[in-house]
Amino acid sequence: MVDAQSVKTSSNVAETGQGIDAAKKIKGRKRHLATDTLGLLLAVIVTAASVHDSAGGKQLLDQVAASLPDVAKVWVDGGYQTSVINHGARQGIDVEVVKRSSNTGFQPLPKRWVVERTFGWLMQHRRLARDYEALPQRSRAMIHWAMANKMSRELTGESTPTWRTEKDITPTAV
Secondary structure (H helix, E strand, O other): OEEEEEEEEOOOOOHHHOEEEOOOOEEEEEEEEEEOOOOOEEEEEEEEOOOOHHHHHHHHHHHHHHHOOOOOEEEEOOOOOHHHHHHHHHHOOEEEEOOOOOOOOOOOOOOOHHHHHHHHHHHOOHHHOOEOOOOHHHHHHHHHHHHHHHHHHHHHOOOOOOOOOHHHHOOOOO
């Protein structure tokens, strides 16, 4: 799955490293992610928010094709244009656009909710709620670090640390 997320930046990020995502009206950076079907990170690119999803998608497909030659299919949302589909075909990757249903209201898109869940996992890391890093490479490293933390917690069965004590969690008899 491939998708992009725009995030605001802090004041220590240079103006040249930022952009404005006109669709979401966010001044900052955009994270382009590729995940597997479990939502685990395969590739990431950090660009200015003004970079269109299609341009970032092409760079991401190049990175995926170079580092993971076994990837044969990628699902994207409707924001990615035909140029991404054609670029994927040149890389040997079948790019399929997952269409929205005609029903009104919020509905999770099949297959696509996985990458949205990954963005949710990343936003649980306070350092990634806003982009504080001066360089995009550092932002990319922070995303890798957060995903390594997520995967190691999953493997060890460790839950997220909590500030509540065991006494607070146990219900009292009335």
